[in-house]
Amino acid sequence: MSALDLQFVRSQFPAFDEPSLAGQAFFDNAGGSYACLPVIVQLNRYYHQNKIQPYHLHPVSQEAGRQMDESHDRLAGYLNVLPEEVHLGPSTSQNTYVLAQAFAHVLQAGDEIIVTNQDHEANIGVWRRLAERGIVIKEWRVDPITGELDSSELDTLFSDKTKLLAFTHSSNVVAHINPVKDICAKAKAAGVWTLVDGVAYAGHGFPDVKDLGADIYLFSLYKAFGPHQGVMVIRQDVALKLGNQGHFFNGEYRHKWFVPAGPDHAQVAAARGVVDYFDRLHDHHFDASKDISVRASHVRKLLQDADAALLPQLLDYVSEHPKLTLVGPSDFTKRCATVSMLATEQTPQELAAKLVKQGIICGAGHFYAVRLLEALGVDPNTGVLRLSFVHYTSREDMTQLLEALDKAL
Template structure:
């Protein structure tokens, strides 16, 4: 049985909730970046204070710095159910995708096909579309204009013998519908197609078992998972060997450098293990001890899901039934993440966001780099949508504050 989330314990792990300047402000812009947990902040502070020097050299402080970076890779790998060598930490998901697109050029020939979607954040679409300038055929897996969702059966038509890569999101940062990743990856594998999954909008709500998903490459941003501003690339060993080293030739022996040609941010890499430290603290506070990392991860997933679902249901019900707002994406919390995008009927999203801000609601308005999706759904990207997003540290009182503000503003 999943225990009830101890919200007081959770919020005690995030210094932002003790910050005087943020008191009374309800944070509903987590899809743009979450608060950092104290474990990450403490690791970052300790690294800058004790080991801010070139890692992996002979001095003990340098050796300590390198060991902290190695441990971060291993801790993330264990939690994601992959090997340490398959975890790569780059400056951002956008930059990581750019490196990957250039790496794929080396294995593609003129006429080969890449399938992208118009549901994606542009970072997981634009770089692949540009390969069309190099003779690669770009095909688009299109959303249903009414729902913004993808139909997996369309892949049967899109896949051909020339299709080499399928690029798609775990969930959209606008409609938030959770795509059936394992099913899609299985279908792609049967067709001999590699898969790249953008998990940026999903992982703040659930750190997945990537081995179970079956994706060849899985990307997400740590700063949306309570961590430092880094992008995580999980590149399974089979596809990594095909893509090859993208860094300096003399780094061939160092797998963690293969897809980070600019070099790692040492302090942030070391601090990233604080994300897993937080999840383990969350586990140990709510559950009996187990030495199985995968059991801990599954328990934490269940704990977070159980905490977010009733709050998401409450917000969805309000927006879906309000006469002055149009909800984008499914109205059921069982098929979407805790990201709510809406279009107000009598004002612009920016005007609504300004009104909410004046009532202590931290939120955003715009296209959120999903221009193609909004265009497909008949929404002007220039005005975009109002987006509200929360995670497990959000309280019911903050949701009530949001709904009161919406009622006053719509």
């Protein structure tokens, strides 16, 4: 495998040439990544050249629709699913809401849904509300010390009434990567649908959804170098079971079934820019290949290897510092590059403010993971300090962060 050419990578992100961000080290990627150049160009071009109703008869309208279709096609390739299985909605929170309403019409009182207390609220709250309709909600609980889930507990949670298991690929706080493929296989053997929230994972490499075996996979493009859109993969058999949630006359257009508000034309068209970037990344580092699965695999590993090169340094620093407590596993092979921590002598907000003054862009709070923090005995009102990075983070950024932490502590 080729080593990541960081200079090339950063040339694809205009934020690194933005004067207002000069000298700033970006460690709040779990809240939203920088947008890559192809996305910005595509979005700008659409508003300049194609901002009319798509799919109508005029050539400009036809081109607008073609660009939107291309986004579905190209994202599907990198996710290893069919284009009609890719739905682009306004956000992952909105997408899960639509899904919950769809499931409410196919489930019966007494049917069971399993949720975790590891997820952020967008993948918990909508399912818990179905209890008002007689659906039984079971909770798959984390270890209160490690924040990790034990998949063997599913053997006691599953019953003949269990219909859906909703869980996260990786927590946005403890960052532990769950064994999704094994969990989905276990659920399938029990006749249970799976919904996997990949919001905290996808920015570190798009998954092969088919290989994972998930029935539904969700993530936010704005946390994966794209526009503010939620990607929702729904496999064909599940989509047919849930049925069209949009306008009845759009029944023949599968990718419109679960976006009842209608698509944001410009952002959907610009979403293909993420794949443009991935293709540029691939062709800069590897021999050209027309096999999309090969390209996707190469890019995924390139991104994850870049994270792994820096993550141990930050984990070791936090684990060994007498004034810090690491939240989540210390083994870098078991987690994403999102590192949460607590300080013994100051609140996360106080520590974050000191870092910000030194040019560190970071976040502090509960990050919608209120139930997880409560399970870990952490006050969600103050939450944790969270430092998150992706493949475009440099060693110089990491040095700046650690020196800032030294001074702040």
